[in-house]
Amino acid sequence: MARNTTLLRLASRNLRRYLRRTALTASAMIVGGALMIFSLSLGDGGHEDWIASGARMGSGHLSIHAPGFQASRKIEDRLSAEARTAAERTLGLPSIAEHVVVMVPQLAIGGLASSPTGARPAQIVGVDPTAEATFSMLDDKLVEGRYLEADDRLAAYIGTGMMEALDLRLGSRLVLTAQDAEGEISGQLVRVVGVFKSGVPEIDHTLVHVPLSTAGSWLRSGGDVTTIAVLLDRSRAVPGVKRALERALAAEITVGALTVLTWQESSPELNAAVRIDDMGNYVWQAIMFGIIALGIVNTVLMSVMYRRREFGLLQALGFTPRQTGGLVITEGLALTAISGFLGVAVGLFLTWLFFRNGLDFSFTWDDNFTFSGVVVDPVIIPLFSVRRVVQSLAFILMIGTLASLYPAWRAMRIDVAEAMKFER
Amino acid sequence: MNPMTTTNDQTAAVRTQDVWKIFAQEAEEVHAVRGVQLEIQPGEFTAMAGPSGSGKTTLLNLIGGLTRATRGHVWVAGRDLTTMSNRALARLRLEQIGFVFQAYNLLPVLTAAENAEFPLLLQGHNGGDRRARVRELFERTGLAGLEDRRPGKLSGGQQQRVAVIRAVVGEPALVLADEPTANLDSAASDQLLAMMEELNRDFGTTFVFATHDPRVMERARRLVRLVDGAIASDERR
Numbered sequence A: 001m002a003r004n005t006t007l008l009r010l011a012s013r014n015l016r017r018y019l020r021r022t023a024l025t026a027s028a029m030i031v032g033g034a035l036m037i038f039s040l041s042l043g044d045g046g047h048e049d050w051i052a053s054g055a056r057m058g059s060g061h062l063s064i065h066a067p068g069f070q071a072s073r074k075i076e077d078r079l080s081a082e083a084r085t086a087a088e089r090t091l092g093l094p095s096i097a098e099h100v101v102v103m104v105p106q107l108a109i110g111g112l113a114s115s116p117t118g119a120r121p122a123q124i125v126g127v128d129p130t131a132e133a134t135f136s137m138l139d140d141k142l143v144e145g146r147y148l149e150a151d152d153r154l155a156a157y158i159g160t161g162m163m164e165a166l167d168l169r170l171g172s173r174l175v176l177t178a179q180d181a182e183g184e185i186s187g188q189l190v191r192v193v194g195v196f197k198s199g200v201p202e203i204d205h206t207l208v209h210v211p212l213s214t215a216g217s218w219l220r221s222g223g224d225v226t227t228i229a230v231l232l233d234r235s236r237a238v239p240g241v242k243r244a245l246e247r248a249l250a251a252e253i254t255v256g257a258l259t260v261l262t263w264q265e266s267s268p269e270l271n272a273a274v275r276i277d278d279m280g281n282y283v284w285q286a287i288m289f290g291i292i293a294l295g296i297v298n299t300v301l302m303s304v305m306y307r308r309r310e311f312g313l314l315q316a317l318g319f320t321p322r323q324t325g326g327l328v329i330t331e332g333l334a335l336t337a338i339s340g341f342l343g344v345a346v347g348l349f350l351t352w353l354f355f356r357n358g359l360d361f362s363f364t365w366d367d368n369f370t371f372s373g374v375v376v377d378p379v380i381i382p383l384f385s386v387r388r389v390v391q392s393l394a395f396i397l398m399i400g401t402l403a404s405l406y407p408a409w410r411a412m413r414i415d416v417a418e419a420m421k422f423e424r
Numbered sequence B: 001m002n003p004m005t006t007t008n009d010q011t012a013a014v015r016t017q018d019v020w021k022i023f024a025q026e027a028e029e030v031h032a033v034r035g036v037q038l039e040i041q042p043g044e045f046t047a048m049a050g051p052s053g054s055g056k057t058t059l060l061n062l063i064g065g066l067t068r069a070t071r072g073h074v075w076v077a078g079r080d081l082t083t084m085s086n087r088a089l090a091r092l093r094l095e096q097i098g099f100v101f102q103a104y105n106l107l108p109v110l111t112a113a114e115n116a117e118f119p120l121l122l123q124g125h126n127g128g129d130r131r132a133r134v135r136e137l138f139e140r141t142g143l144a145g146l147e148d149r150r151p152g153k154l155s156g157g158q159q160q161r162v163a164v165i166r167a168v169v170g171e172p173a174l175v176l177a178d179e180p181t182a183n184l185d186s187a188a189s190d191q192l193l194a195m196m197e198e199l200n201r202d203f204g205t206t207f208v209f210a211t212h213d214p215r216v217m218e219r220a221r222r223l224v225r226l227v228d229g230a231i232a233s234d235e236r237r
Helices: A002-017 A019-057 A081-091 A129-135 A160-165 A201-206 A212-218 A235-248 A250-254 A268-306 A308-317 A321-353 A386-412 A416-421 B056-063 B086-096 B112-123 B127-140 B156-168 B186-203 B214-219
Strands: A062-065 A100-115 A118-127 A142-145 A155-159 A173-179 A185-196 A207-211 A227-232 A259-262 B014-025 B028-040 B045-049 B071-076 B097-100 B174-178 B206-211 B222-227 B230-236
Touching: A002 A019, A002 A321, A002 B112, A019 A235, A019 A268, A019 A321, A019 A386, A062 A235, A081 A100, A081 A227, A081 A235, A081 A250, A100 A129, A100 A212, A118 A129, A118 A160, A118 A173, A118 A201, A118 A212, A155 A160, A155 A173, A155 A201, A160 A185, A160 A201, A173 A207, A185 A212, A201 A207, A207 A212, A227 A235, A235 A250, A235 A259, A268 A308, A268 A321, A268 A386, A308 A321, A308 A416, A308 B086, A308 B112, A321 A386, A321 B086, A416 B056, B014 B056, B028 B056, B028 B230, B045 B056, B045 B186, B045 B214, B056 B071, B056 B174, B056 B206, B086 B097, B086 B112, B097 B156, B112 B127, B112 B156, B127 B156, B156 B174, B156 B186, B186 B206, B186 B214, B206 B214
Parallel strands: A118 A207, A155 A185, B045 B206, B045 B222, B097 B174, B174 B206
Antiparallel strands: A062 A227, A062 A259, A100 A118, A100 A173, A100 A227, A142 A185, A155 A207, A173 A185, B014 B028, B014 B071, B222 B230
């Protein structure tokens, strides 16, 4: 204990002794730490926005389907009434419901949309208009007309791409054709009540929202749905909620009545984009900290070379070579720990500065920029995360330790008798 | 006394048996210490003298375990240094040997008192015990009041006296002093040597000097002269 205290005391005083050198290295660490925590927070904020956008445009952070639906997108792979009831009851359990912002039933199938001008493939989704308005971003992307309402029957909400392709306008009639629950091809006449522009071409050209009741009677599926889409309070809750759902619905999953998919499974391209972006960020951080680590190696190694006699003296007085190396590592660690904490604090301050209004990148991309099927908001709000703070500090301390290893090894191998002759 | 005579006395403070130290220097070998046999009893006040290159500092380093013998054996307090691990050597230095160097070698980041108590800190003594022992030695050696000064704020003589306190504070069996007066003026040298004699007399600490300072040789009660790495004479007074 006394030796550890001695090491710490010597380390801290030596760092203060060479204040200018310490300050220069510390400032590099502080800037690096601040940039690290800020860029990670900004990256996480951006990713959270992408994920939320993807979830609201698609089938949520989590979606519950019949097992074959994800691949087939056919009405015969819909949830049974029992499976739907079990899923909705489970989503209401307190431990799960605390993370659920909204859950919506959807009857989603592939079909054809046609007008007197022509026909186009369509992703037809029967929705509960009231619930869907709180779930989806599409009602906010309205450019003409209105979104679906609870008492609508033969109404359709379509994208600008489809409107232009089929030469439609508000009030125009549109025929939707799809395979119904009994395997027959069936058509349904609807009228355009609203038009949206999401910015994502594949959505604007193909997606059609119709009332769930209309879809149920048209496709003879009654109250059945293909999907229960769930929006959570944050994407980080996804793994925990999925585990809880799978535990609670184990019986239904075992008999093949339903399956629970995460947004990563529903939107693998978005997941890949997030991971690639994260990886790019990590590579950048690694390069930056590699450069900083060289600075630390330089500082600590210079200190070791300059203090050969001092290390020789410590060994003459009874320090073992290992303790001498320990002193060097302690100095490196103390330097990186203090500057790392300061850097993270500065980074958190920067994060806080942009927490309310975000960082506006509209000079780089506009409101219509899309990426992996989602609309990317040019204003990124950084996301604070304890996990990132811990990760950053651990990384900085690891760099400090690694950068001190070689100088420590040199200090351990000092020839004491030679060192004591040094600078006489 | 025949300088080559040794005994098997395990109570000797220092005993060397046919100890050699050979340095490889470029293409040739330098025999810094050549077959030295020496025995120093506890409480002796011994000076090893000789011209530069005579091997006195190397022999002192061998006795202190700061360098390893090429062949032969070195015993300190009955323990053979040549067979000990680095860790055990460090422990032996901490508990049995105190060092005083020509260049004082105080740790610049510690105060005078912190430097003096450093071996006690490493030995695990508590703060009260450390402070009491350091205070007593500071008062005894005329350094009272300088405890909180950093080495840079002390004169050479004061720094060397702090170094001597550091060497004896842990009550080692042996204090090795390498040219301790070389950087001091006459008055400071006399003061330092008087202090060491007093500590030797009062505590029975064994002192071994490597020196070419006549004042040290005059005060030593045993004078070992080295020439070309070998003992040329060994005179007791």
